[in-house]
Each structure stands twice: as C-alpha cells, then as structure tokens.
Amino acid sequence: MKKWLFVLIIAASAGTSWLCVHQLYAIQNKRPAEEFSRLVFLPNSLIRAGSLEFKGIVADYLFLKLMVLHGERLLDRKELSKTERQISYKALLQITELDPRFWDPYLFAETTFPWEGEMVAETNELLERAVLALPNDYRPNYFIWFNYYYFIKDPKKAAPYMEKASRMQGAPEYFKNLAARMRVYSGELQAGIVFLQQVIRETSSASERELLEKRLFSLQALELLESAVREFKKKNSRLPADINELITGGILKKIPPDPYGGEFFLMESGRVYTTSALAHAKKKTEDNVPAND
C-alpha cells in the first residue's frame, strides 16, 4: 500500500475514533443512573460471591461510581431525584455489605441524605452497621445521635448514642458537655455547628469542604442571630419586632449574609430562619421550620 494512503487511513480512523469518544461520553452521561441501578439492584449474595477475594476493590469501585453520579448532579446544580436517592442508598447498602469497615460510604450518607431532607431513618440504619463493624470508632454513634437530635428532633432517642460516643477513645472532650447541653434552648444549632466543624476537619476533598463550610456558615449565622434575639429579649423583656431591630437595638452591627442567598427573618416563636431554607431551591414545608424548644 502507498505510504500516504496508509497514513491517511490511520489519521482518518484515529480522528473518527476521537470524535466518537466525545459522543459516546455524552450518550453514556445521560444514563449513568440506569446502568448503576442495574448493578446495585443485583442480589447482594450474587455481588458478594462474584467479588471473590476482591470485595474491598469492588466496594471501592461501586463507591466511585456513586460519587461520579452525585458529582455530575452537583456540577449540573441538580438535586438527586427520588429514584436516584433510592439507587444511591441501595448502592451504599451493597458497599457496606461488601466492606463494612469502609468509612467513606457512611460519611457520604450522613453528609448527603439527611441534609437533602429525606431518608434520615435509612441513614441511621446504615450507620448501625458501622456501629457493629467499627466498635472502637465514636463517629457512627455520634452521627446517629446527631440525626435523632437535629433532624428527627427526638433527644430521648438520641441521648444513648451520645453517651456511648462520649465514652469512646478518641471522642472529643466537648462531647460530654454536648450531652449535657442537649436540653438547652437552641442546643440543636450548637450541635449542628460542632458536628460540621468536626467533619470539615477530617475532609480533604476541596469540593466537599466548600459544601460543608457553606452549611456551617449558615448555621453560625443562625446561631449568632438567635443569640442576639435572646440578648434583646433579656434586655427589653420582649422579642424584637423584626430582624432589623437587632441592629437598631444595638445588639448587632449588621445582619450576617445567608450563604444560600436568602434573607434571614424572625418568626413568632423567636426562632430565626431564612427565605433560602438553607438549601438550593427547596420547597419550604412546615416540617422544615424548627420547633420551639
């Protein structure tokens, strides 16, 4: 064959292949959840047996696929649909079945599901596995405590978990105080702040840190405002008429900004909330409004 023809054929084939890659990626991109669900909805015993002696690496692979799914949704600024949440949860069950000591999936579940408003009970069920698999780690108990206290608002159910966590090696000293402050008004905001600070300290991924810090700033802003409201009430024996009275009343110099772009407002109960509801385009329901202590 002539040399130029040979080079031409190679170049044309390589070019075609290169163009196809981009197209194929776009096509595949539209259905990662579909294929992922086919994988994670296989019977657990089949995945376990099929993993042979490579359960760890199969768990890593499934977790990577899960992170890719979530990462793409983040980039598109889209929330997961209900189906995708179910798929993600099933994936986490498979992953923790294969490798119960794998901490990342538990952390992923904890920093994703309850904050997006749903599946708190399921998250706790997952974390119970971590309690068994990591008997010397305080974190699973701590997370379960947090979920009961902050999301489910059931301090009675939460208490035993904090007691267990505070007694474990490596648990921060302030856990003991935290247990004691659980019944104090707005203790749940404090719990939220402490929780997020702890998680951020242990996170290396920049994108994850950004998300968590945003949440932390919003809770700190709420805590600051509620603290100011308590101070105003103490000084004036009444609640401020609105949030701006905290400035005119000389308690605060300015109202901190809401990282989610909303505006803080004062409710009748004296609690502070925000028009953004601390999330991206979430529907505000009665359940999202913090209860009066």
Next chain:
Amino acid sequence: MNALKTIWAIGLISFQEGLRRRIIYGVVLASLLFMSFAVLISGLFMRDIVKIMLDLSLSAVSVSGLLVPFIVGITLLSGDMEQRTIYTILAQPVSRAHYILGKYLGFAMLTSLIMGILTGATIVTVWGSSHLYAEHFFTSLSFSAIFLSSLMSLLAVLVLNSAMILWCCVTTSSFLATLLTLATYLIGQTVEDIIRFISLHIAGAEVSGLVQKTVQVALYLFPNLAAFDFKQQAAYGLPIPLHEVILLGIYGAAYITVMLLLAIVIFNKRDLA
C-alpha cells in the same frame, strides 16, 4: 539427599523456563503501573485513602500471583507433555515423583518471586504516598499486616498451584486443566459464603438437603481459599491473629501434600507418549 538435589534441579530449570517468558515481566510491569494508578485514584476518595491504595495494590499482588497457576503453570506443565520436553527431564535418573515435586517447587519459586516483588512495590507505594498526602490518613497503616496479608495470599496461590498440578496429571488437555483449576479457585473462594447463606435459612430461599450435603463436601474437598484472604484487614491496619496464620499454614501444607501425593499416584500410572 540425592532426591532433594534432583527436586531442586528440576525446580530450578522450571523456574528459569518460567522466568524467561516475557509474560512475567509484562505482569510485573502492568501491576506496577496499576499501583501508580492506585496512588492517584485514592486521592479521589474522601478519607480512606490508605484503604483504597491497599485494596488496589494488594488486589494487584493477588491477581499477578494467580497468573502463575492459570497461565504460566498450565502452559509449562501441559507443554512439557505435549512438546515432549518432559523426556529431557525424565531421561535423567529422575523419578516421576521427583518430577512432580520439582515442578511444584519451580512454580512456587516463580509465584513467590512475582508476589514478593509486588508486595515490595506495595510497601514502597504506600510509604511514598505518605509524603504526598497528610499524615492523619496513615495512622491506621500497618506494614506487618500488609506483609502477613501478602504471605497468606501467596499461600493461597501455592495451594491452588498444587491443585493445578493435580488437574494437569488427571487430564491431557491444557484447556480442561485450566477449567478445572478455575473451578477450584471459584469454589474455593465462594464455598464458605454459600455455607453461611444456607445456614441463615432465609425464608423463600430454602435449599434441599442434597445441595446442603454437596456444599458441605465441597468445603472439605476443595481448598477454602477465602480463608486466606486478609486484604481487608491489611487495608484497615487491623492485626491479623497469629494463631490463624499458623492454622492456615498447617492447613495449606496439609492440603498441598495431599494434592501432590495424589498427583504423583496418578502421574505414575500415566503413559507419557
């Protein structure tokens, strides 16, 4: 004494023959590339960086070790019969038992070399990564657990090697020997899980008495390779109990002895033409 010298001579020539095949270098190179990939990919995960790195690296160690029974071993052993290179060995004052034991020794040396190199690479990889990532990710790292895990993986492959030799003596076909060795590996990895599943008596998934008995028999007939897997313990830096290591050593040695003796008995009766 002469017998040991003869077995050593056969082992050495088998080891040399295996080593000179480029596939070994390819396997080691591919595994080293895979380990470098492991260092990069572990950074994608949130915090279990060491676990991911070790999952990938120790899996590479296991896979490269498994290539000896599945590819190199069967090729060499069946090749000996098919291409009559076995006459080269048996023309010397070498009994068939010496031949089998010598071949096994050669494969054992080959497996140990490959898995040894890759275990060393794993340790270097993890040590090197400790300079790339923050210190707190490496608090659970245990080099002794990594070493023991690789040692147990090596023992598992040595057990599989003995089964492979038996299958090569039973059948003249290298394809069938490969299938039987693969079946031994798959059964060995899953039989324990299957027995546990049966013992749970899950409603709707009842198993007949015959199947239960068959699975129980399989547990004793086939090597329980899953018991040798300590990769997850090594990944989390958990201590590997010494009494388990000793028990597995005894079990492995006993199983290998049975397999090789059976292979010798079958091989002794076989015509080599």
Next chain:
Amino acid sequence: MSIISCENIEKYYPEGFSGRKKKILTDLSFTVRQGDVFGIVGPNGAGKSTTLKIILDFVRPDKGKASISGHPARSHTSHRHLGFLPENPSLYRHLTVTDHLLFAARTAGMPRGEAMRRADEILCTVDLSHAAHIPISRFSKGMTQRGALAYALFLKPEVLILDEPMSGLDPLGRQLVIDIIRESHQKGTTILFCSHILTDVERICTQIAIMDKGWLAAFTTPQELQQRKDVAKPEMSPLESFFLEVIAG
C-alpha cells in the same frame, strides 16, 4: 553381559470408546549386550518408538518387563549413566543448551566448574560452541538435534538410546551423528537406536532387529547380511533386501 533386556513385553492401546484394545507390541523379547550397537528397524507403526519408550519407562507395558544395567525400567536408577535422544528433540525453548547441560550436571551432583568444562567440550564436539548461550527458540532443527545430542552425551553415558537420530538432518548432520555413534561404540558405550534409514543402520550396527506389526520379525548381523549379498537385489543393499523379504513374508 546384557545391558538392556526386554522380556515378553506386550502393550495395548484403547481403540475409541468401545472398550476394544489394539495390540501394539506382541510378546517382545530381546537383549542388548554390553558394547553392542543394536539397531531396530521396521516400517512406520511397527512399534519401534514404543519399544524404546517402554525401556525408558515413558510408557508402561501391560505385560512383561524391561531393564537397563540390571535395574528394572520402572526404577529411575535405571537411568543412571544413560543418555537418550528422542525422535523430535524437545528442549525448553526459552533456555539455552548450556542451561540444559547444567541441569543434567545438577542431577548427577557434578560441581559447577567441572560441568562448565564438560559443557564446553561436548558443545565443541557437536559444533555448537557458538550457540552456547542462545535460547533454543532461535535454533534451527539441525542445531536443536545437535543440542539434544550434546545433552544425551554430556554425562558420558554407558548406555545410549537414540530414537530416529538421523531424522530430519542434512547429510553433514547425519555424518556427525554416525561419527559420534562410532566414537561412543569404540569407547565401549552400549547403543540402542531405532531408525528407518536402513543404509545408516547397516553401516554402524553390530546387531539388527526387524520389527513388524508389534513383534520381532527377524534378527541379523552385518556378517550375516554380507553372506546374503549375492541374493540381494542389485539396486538394494543387503539389509534393504532382507527387510523387504521379512516384511513381505
């Protein structure tokens, strides 16, 4: 004194799945005396190679027994002081001829220095000194045959068994093998070989056995063949003529 002996050997191979057996060797008995060059000739499928393989214990007879130097063929000790050249020599393709010779040295407990000296000597004899460290995969057929011959002769065997040693060799290669056989015979080595090249057998053997359909059809010696020269067909050697007579009969 007999060095190699076969007594009433019978061998069957199974035919298909019917359970029937095909007889390969029938009541085969012969001895090879010390110092003899014993040739076995016969048409293809006569059982020549099978006979050698039974003597070497590569194949087990269904009846009868064989022995080498008084040791039963089944015992590996019968291979002490034995050299064997198979029909299609197979050496390990990725190793060198030196690797093979060192293997033989190790089985015999020969020190490495002595082994290397002996290797140089034997490779020179078979004209492979230039290829001592080249992998067998790069050898020609003739070189492989010579390499296998070097391996067979390396430990200075007292008994040499050769299966079609001249097969596939060019005239130079064949002459080399014939010279080696003659040289070994002069040193007192007992040689047993089978071949279907009758002219070579006639030139070098002291005893000749003709096999046909698994049994020993006839024995002869060069002296007997000389006496038959007159009755041999003009275009054939005495052995060729005798061979055809025996096979046709």
